Amino acid sequence: MYTAKEVLVTFNATINGYEEIYRGVSKSFGLSDCAFWILYYIRQSEEKVTQKDICSFIYQPKQTVHSALKKMVKDGWIEVGDYNGKRHKYVTLTKKGEEFSRKTVDLVLAEEIAAFEDMDASERELAIKLLAKYSDSLSQRMSKFR
Template sequence: MEEERGKSYAQITLYNQLIKEMDDLYRVYAKNCNLSETAFWILYCIREREEGAFTQREICGYWFYTPQTVNSALKNMTEEGLLTLRAEEGNRKNKRIYLTEKGKETVDRIVVPLMKAERRALAAVGEQEAEVFLRTMKKHTELFRGEIVKLTEGAEPI
């Protein structure tokens, strides 16, 4: 029992270290490109989806950032000339995010090459292994979310 428990702790430790290492790879890449981590992910998701498809609230839900974090990054990015925000018709509070020409150039120079590198790395893993990995990680995340809910019943929903 103790040996099995030790192995599961070692696996969780390695898993957490790998997640942190992946986070750090993206953070360092963004920093080396003179972007904040939040600004990088905002540009990434705009590139991933059709431009103007996101509001601030949607970005918060998509990347698990707080509204304050996204609002601050959007403000800075607007001031830097990377983005413009336009109110939706009929709802002046909801603003859609659009790239400026400078923003499009930044995405092409910084985000697109990284996305290509991600695809090459995942392709090198192999399609079957990548599918198993993603399916397993999704399942683990869902199960872990359930465990966290049990531990924090009555707290703010996850």
């Protein structure tokens, strides 16, 4: 039986390992981490996305996301247009961005789905349930530091 501290060490090492996997994938595609996650979010989203949505999904500051978006506009991958006045902007892929995403983030999404399909339905459900429970508890406990 593992102690809570032993589980924490293993859990954090695993999370850091995930981050390293995605950092390596981003780099192999010639993308910054932020640009990768922006494209990822746009591709997995079933609705139009705003810059605010992106910030919420990738947990990055507005300025970091804004800088990445500016570069992506310059590179011709995305367009940013007005939505609901100037406070929110839609972010959409251009044709060039769609083509690039098919060769990059779409492949990552497919591999992630395949990795979850390596588990049976009950394992997937348990993994999500336990991760959500830990996340909720941690958020509540850490709120005293905010």
